[in-house]
Amino acid sequence: MRVTIAEVARRARVSKTTVSRVLNNKSDVDAATAIRVREVIAATGYIPSAGAVGLARGVTRTVGMLVPGLTWPWMGEVLQGVADVVESKGYGLLLSTANRGADSLDEFARQVSAKAFDGLLLVEPPDAVRHLRVLHDSGLPVVVIDDRGRRPAFPWVGTDNRQGGAAAARHLLRTGRRNLATVTGPRDFGCTSDRLNGFHAAVLEAGLDLDPRLIIEGDFTSESGEAAILQLLATGPEFDAVFAHNDLTAAGVLAGLRKAGRTVPDDVAVVGFDDIPLAAHTQPPLTTIRQPSREMGEAAARQLLARLAGSPPPDDPVIVPTSLVVRESSSAHW
Amino acid sequence: MRVTIAEVARRARVSKTTVSRVLNNKSDVDAATAIRVREVIAATGYIPSAGAVGLARGVTRTVGMLVPGLTWPWMGEVLQGVADVVESKGYGLLLSTANRGADSLDEFARQVSAKAFDGLLLVEPPDAVRHLRVLHDSGLPVVVIDDRGRRPAFPWVGTDNRQGGAAAARHLLRTGRRNLATVTGPRDFGCTSDRLNGFHAAVLEAGLDLDPRLIIEGDFTSESGEAAILQLLATGPEFDAVFAHNDLTAAGVLAGLRKAGRTVPDDVAVVGFDDIPLAAHTQPPLTTIRQPSREMGEAAARQLLARLAGSPPPDDPVIVPTSLVVRESSSAHW
DNA sequence: CTGAAAGCGCTTACAG
DNA sequence: CTGAAAGCGCTTACAG
Numbered sequence: 001m002r003v004t005i006a007e008v009a010r011r012a013r014v015s016k017t018t019v020s021r022v023l024n025n026k027s028d029v030d031a032a033t034a035i036r037v038r039e040v041i042a043a044t045g046y047i048p049s050a051g052a053v054g055l056a057r058g059v060t061r062t063v064g065m066l067v068p069g070l071t072w073p074w075m076g077e078v079l080q081g082v083a084d085v086v087e088s089k090g091y092g093l094l095l096s097t098a099n100r101g102a103d104s105l106d107e108f109a110r111q112v113s114a115k116a117f118d119g120l121l122l123v124e125p126p127d128a129v130r131h132l133r134v135l136h137d138s139g140l141p142v143v144v145i146d147d148r149g150r151r152p153a154f155p156w157v158g159t160d161n162r163q164g165g166a167a168a169a170r171h172l173l174r175t176g177r178r179n180l181a182t183v184t185g186p187r188d189f190g191c192t193s194d195r196l197n198g199f200h201a202a203v204l205e206a207g208l209d210l211d212p213r214l215i216i217e218g219d220f221t222s223e224s225g226e227a228a229i230l231q232l233l234a235t236g237p238e239f240d241a242v243f244a245h246n247d248l249t250a251a252g253v254l255a256g257l258r259k260a261g262r263t264v265p266d267d268v269a270v271v272g273f274d275d276i277p278l279a280a281h282t283q284p285p286l287t288t289i290r291q292p293s294r295e296m297g298e299a300a301a302r303q304l305l306a307r308l309a310g311s312p313p314p315d316d317p318v319i320v321p322t323s324l325v326v327r328e329s330s331s332a333h334w
Numbered sequence: 335m336r337v338t339i340a341e342v343a344r345r346a347r348v349s350k351t352t353v354s355r356v357l358n359n360k361s362d363v364d365a366a367t368a369i370r371v372r373e374v375i376a377a378t379g380y381i382p383s384a385g386a387v388g389l390a391r392g393v394t395r396t397v398g399m400l401v402p403g404l405t406w407p408w409m410g411e412v413l414q415g416v417a418d419v420v421e422s423k424g425y426g427l428l429l430s431t432a433n434r435g436a437d438s439l440d441e442f443a444r445q446v447s448a449k450a451f452d453g454l455l456l457v458e459p460p461d462a463v464r465h466l467r468v469l470h471d472s473g474l475p476v477v478v479i480d481d482r483g484r485r486p487a488f489p490w491v492g493t494d495n496r497q498g499g500a501a502a503a504r505h506l507l508r509t510g511r512r513n514l515a516t517v518t519g520p521r522d523f524g525c526t527s528d529r530l531n532g533f534h535a536a537v538l539e540a541g542l543d544l545d546p547r548l549i550i551e552g553d554f555t556s557e558s559g560e561a562a563i564l565q566l567l568a569t570g571p572e573f574d575a576v577f578a579h580n581d582l583t584a585a586g587v588l589a590g591l592r593k594a595g596r597t598v599p600d601d602v603a604v605v606g607f608d609d610i611p612l613a614a615h616t617q618p619p620l621t622t623i624r625q626p627s628r629e630m631g632e633a634a635a636r637q638l639l640a641r642l643a644g645s646p647p648p649d650d651p652v653i654v655p656t657s658l659v660v661r662e663s664s665s666a667h668w
Numbered sequence: 669c670t671g672a673a674a675g676c677g678c679t680t681a682c683a684g
Numbered sequence: 685c686t687g688a689a690a691g692c693g694c695t696t697a698c699a700g
Contacts, residue, residue: 002449004677015687020679030685047447051394052677054385055692062428070414073611080404083431087441092450094396095429097417107421113381115336116426222615251615258617277407281556281585283592283617338693349671354695364669386693389676 003044012040023048050092062092063304064117066108068124069099073248073276074293075123078145081297082121089305112138119304121145122154141307145300155307157300157318161191164289164322165198168243168271171287171324173206175331177241177269181214183228183253185245195245195273214239218249225252226259233260240268241330247272247279250286254329269330284328292320337378346374357382384426396426397638398451400442402458403433407582407610408627409457412479415631416455423639446472453638455479456488475641479634480651489641491634491652495525498623498656499532502577502605505621505658507540509665511575511603515548517562517587519579529579529607548573552583559586560593567594574602575664581606581613584620588663603664618662626654 005023009016014033021029022037029037040046054060063086067075079095086093094117096108111117112135119141135142144156172180182199185192200210213236218224225244229252232239242257244250250272254264262268264284272279275290299318307313339357343350348367355363356371363371374380388394397420401409413429420427428451430442446454446469453475469476469488478490506514516533519526534544547570552558559578563586566573576591578584584606588598596602598618606613609624633652641647 002677005679006677016678017680017687018685021686024679028685033685045447047444049389049677050445050448050450051385051388052692053679055383055389055694056677056679058692060385070417071410076405076410079429080431080433083404083429084433087431087434087438090441092445093429095413095417095427097414097421099414099418100421104421107424110381111384111426113379114384116384278612278615281612281616336693339695340693350694351671351696352669355670358695362669367669383693386676387695389678390693390695392676 002049003046005046005048008037008040008044008046011044012037060092060116060118061090062094062117063119063121063301063308064094064096064111065121066096066098066123068097070097073278074274074291077293078123078297081294081299082301083297085298085301085305091305112140119143119308121300121304141304141313143300143304143307145296155303155313155317157296157303157320159291159296160319160321161194162198162201164273164291165195165200165243166202167198167322167324168195168273168289169199169202169206171326171330172241172243172269172271173203173208175269178208179214179237179239179241180210181216181232181236181239181242182210183216183218183225183242183244183249185218185220185249187217192245199243211237213237218245220246220249222248222252222255225249225254226256227252229253229256229260233262241270242268243271243273245273247274247276247286247288250288250329251278251282254282254284254286265328265330271330275325279325280327282329287327287330288325290323290325292322295320336383337380339380339382342371342374342378342380345378346371394426394450394452395424396428396451397453397455397635397642398428398430398445399455400430400432400457402431404431407612408608408625411627412457412631415628415633416635417631419632419635419639425639446474453477453642455634455638475638475647477634477638477641479630489637489647489651491630491637491654493625493630494653494655495528496532496535498607498625499529499534499577500536501532501656501658502529502607502623503533503536503540505660505664506575506577506603506605507537507542509603512542513548513571513573513575514544515550515566515570515573515576516544517550517552517559517576517578517583519552519554519583521551526579533577545571547571552579554580554583556582556586556589559583559588560590561586563587563590563594567596575604576602577605577607579607581608581610581620581622584622584663585612585616588616588618588620599662599664605664609659613659614661616663621661621664622659624657624659626656629654 005016005019009019019037022034098104122142122144124144124146142154144154146156146158184196203210216228218228242253244253250270253270257264257268264270272286272288275288279286279288339350339353343353353371356368417427432438456476456478458478458480476488478488480490480492518530537544550562552562576587578587584604587604591598591602598604606620606622609622613620613622
């Protein structure tokens with residue numbers, strides 16, 4: 001039989017009110033009484049029922065997290081960042097997936113309405129916009145973790161895609177490359193245009209320009225990277241470097257170059273984006289722009305918990321900077 | 335203001351009892367009354383509070399999941415498998431991490447005691463044994479997802495490591511390899527001995543044997559794979575194939591062979607274990623024994639939900655079979 | 669077929 | 685410093 005507050009009260013010969021007071025460290029309890037109650041608590045191993053506390057207080061000490069899918073390469077890092085701060089504050093983490101489309105979103109909307117959590121972390125899903133109305137209406141605190149570079153109506157944390165694109169260009173130029181090709185992400189993603197704009201701006205800054213024929217749209221898969229390279233080699237002008245908008249695409253670029261007999265980095269340098277685990281194990285290992293997934297998770301969780309603790313929503317998004325990770329796919333051999 | 339059952343009852347001019355009945359599809363409600371109540375529910379968007387229902391029913395419709403860490407390469411697949419079945423049954427998933435050591439386990443034990451969930455999925459953590467006592471005592475239904483090949487005291491789902499090891503050996507022998515080296519996982523992991531035993535048995539079956547000098551203990555990191563190869567090349571007998579006990583180690587093996595100037599697969603064939611995303615992108619792409627992580631997650635979740643629905647605990651563990659994935663690191667060029 | 673009442677396990681004014 | 689009582693939002697005998 002589970003021990004309840006009533007049982008503890010009985011054994012300590014006090015009221016439930018008093019037990020509740022020592023449980024919550026209210027100051028006005030006689031020292032001796034408090035000690036007696038604490039002894040009973042320790043002896044019985046009593047832990048208040050989360051559900052009952054939640055109902056009485058109107059708060060669950062749980063945060064929800066909705067992710068588009070769990071198998072994306074950087075999701076583990078994001079989750080770990082979130083879990084670390086959420087757990088260290090004694091909150092629970094209720095995880096939901098938008099993996100099964102409308103069904104999952106409906107199920108999720110139920111959880112929101114059922115007040116199953118106090119706040120929500122949202123890793124921006126493809127098309128949840130319609131469903132997000134529920135969130136607004138419910139007045140639930142939300143922080144979005146944005147991997148797409150859209151500008152949501154909620155507080156959000158993102159990374160500096162523009163800056164990352166610029167860093168890629170500068171690195172390539174610094175190591176002597178002049179004819180830069182790009183395999184982008186899907187055109188309608190905000191991060192794609194940010195990465196491309198930053199890349200372009202840095203090239204202009206150096207007094208050079210990008211050849212539009214060397215910009216190919218990909219879709220973030222390695223297949224699209226390989227296809228882009230084969231197309232460039234067949235029909236495009238010469239190039240001595242490729243900036244791929246993510247590492248998977250870059251891996252495809254590497255494969256395409258290998259098939260075509262081009263050497264990396266001697267003939268062509270390759271730079272990716274993300275720094276997923278894969279990047280260190282391609283051949284050659286991939287130079288890339290590290291996306292700080294874990295830090296983004298941590299920052300988002302911290303921001304949400306701050307709101308739950310009463311802070312007002314921040315005016316500005318949190319932007320965690322990218323960083324350049326140099327590996328062999330771009331090292332200058334000259 | 336949140337709408338409650340009382341509000342619905344008032345608007346529908348019935349008692350809360352009746353509303354509760356139609357909510358839970360009890361049969362004995364007048365058809366017309368039921369319709370009226372449903373209309374009010376639809377009009378107000380009423381969803382019962384999860385916390386209140388849980389308190390009244392003594393059940394949370396949430397399952398807990400404790401994982402050693404979120405950044406392991408195959409964890410995403412396991413999580414997705416679990417999430418898919420848990421969500422499809424309308425359960426919530428409360429995720430906890432043992433990442434911060436004793437602290438996290440304590441925090442987790444509190445959640446268990448606080449009855450925050452109805453059942454638990456446990457991805458076997460390094461040393462949670464001591465803490466697991468809480469679980470037993472609490473009478474909480476538990477299913478463990480076992481990546482270590484230990485034999486826990488709970489119902490569990492695992493994969494057939496022995497069979498996987500055997501498949502690796504048979505594949506290598508079938509493609510003409512005769513001098514088989516192995517880089518194992520840590521010696522005290524059950525999966526290490528299972529994989530090694532299966533491998534060895536298949537070799538014996540073919541009328542051959544393993545040279546003990548060609549068996550090196552690794553620790554599941556790519557560094558250990560690379561180190562093992564360099565050591566073998568320096569001091570060991572010749573070999574024409576390597577079976578690494580996971581893909582990360584295999585990636586290190588590939589790197590070591592490359593540095594030593596050995597060609598894969600011509601000089602040496604390499605087979606890994608797991609089939610993490612990396613495996614398709616090494617150079618050459620890695621032949622490996624696929625560990626069915628997602629299926630394991632699904633199976634475990636299904637089993638747990640069955641128990642929550644009243645099924646007795648199964649006598650036997652669920653063993654999801656491995657499968658051989660042939661890529662270029664082992665294709666016979668002869 | 670329907671409702672009043674008790675109960676789930678807590679917290680929180682309120683009164684003393 | 686302490687306790688009786690009401691309340692959080694549901695469900696479930698019980699009675700009719």
